[in-house]
Amino acid sequence: VRLPAAYNPNRADYRKEIARAIGRARLDAGRNDRQRGAHAAVSDAVHPVELDPDLRERMRAAGQYERHTRDVEQLAARIEGPSLAKDFDRVLDVLERRGYVDVGPPWALTERGRVLARVFHESDLLVAECLHCGLFDGVDAGALAALLSTFVYEHRSPDPPPPPWFPSADVRQRWRRIEATSEDLEADERSLGLGTHRPPDPGFAAAAHGWVAGEDLADVVANEELTGGDFVRTMKQLVDLARQLALVAPEQSTRRHAAEVAERAFRGVVADVPVAPPA
Structure with missing residues (x-):
């Protein structure tokens, strides 16, 4: 005042x-x-941030950042933890035992390892083992289709499968060697505490042989416990595996026959029908 x-x-x-x-x-x-x-x-x-017209997008981005940060931290913990490193060492042990890697130093793939690296299949090591054992060599396209089918088919019915059919005694004998190779590999996997590969299944051999030989779909599946969708799905997987062998098989004649299998099998409904994954 x-x-x-x-x-x-x-x-x-x-x-x-x-x-x-x-x-x-x-x-x-x-x-x-x-x-x-x-x-x-x-x-x-009213905070000034609340007046930001992009507030919703900024909040969403912040949430994504937090989630991604947590994911990265979890992955880093797994990589640095003992479990993943032990699994890698166990897998490396299996590959070294079977001649696919040379631990050196320096660490390197062998010739077998370079072939394995080009095989993309859930049982890739088993396929490579059979390939290098010559189990796919010296057979025609129909017989090769029957042998390759054992790697892509899996019996899903709760009922026991019927006895498998093979086009010849030679193919049956090769199947037995595939089965023995699988059991030997599974023993290695179990002894090291690894997950085991899916065992081969001869239940599709007759259908694969018949289809590659030119039979109609109705005739091929008449005596098989297969739906049309199951047949097409399995045959497409066989075609994919045959195309891979056409590129990586050590023997030229095996590459040629594998390409022939893929060409003959990719016809009719197999070529025309897109297939959804199994339920």
């Missing part, structure tokens, strides 16, 4: 002037307090 210049508190008019000045000061102070309170209330109610 600013007092009048002539200080004279004994005069009535002076005292009245002082009272009016004090009243004005109180009104101004109250008005300023209310204004400050209103501004504070607005500031508390």
Whole structure:
């Protein structure tokens, strides 16, 4: 409060002037307090970030960042943890025992290993083992189709499968060697605590041989426990495996016969019908 210049508190008019000045000061102070309170209330109610037009996208991006950060941390923990490293060492042990890698130093793939690296199949090591044992060599396209079918077919019915059919005694003997190779590999996997590969199954050999020989679909599946969709799905997998062997088999004649299997099998419904994954 600013007092009048002539200080004279004994005069009535002076005292009245002082009272009016004090009243004005109180009104101004109250008005300023209310204004400050209103501004504070607005500031508390609405944060500037809330006025950002891209707020929703920014919040979504922040959530994704947090999830990705957690995923990276979990993967890093797995990589640095003992389990993954032990599994790698066990797999490397199997590959070294069977001549696919040379642990060196330096670590390197052998010729067998380079072939294995080009085989893409759930039982790739078993396929490579049979390939290098010559079990696919020296047979015609129909017999080769029957042998390759054992790697792509799996009996799914709860009923026991019927006895397998083979086009010749030689193919039956080769199947037995495939089966023995699988059992030997499975023993290695189990001894090292690894997951085992899916064992081969000869239940599709007759259908594969008949289809590659040119038989109609109705004739091929007449005596088989197969739906049309199962047949097409399995045959497409066989075609894929045959095409791979046409590129990687060490023997030229085996590559030629594998290409022939793929060409003969990829016809009719196998070529025309897209197949959904099994339920």
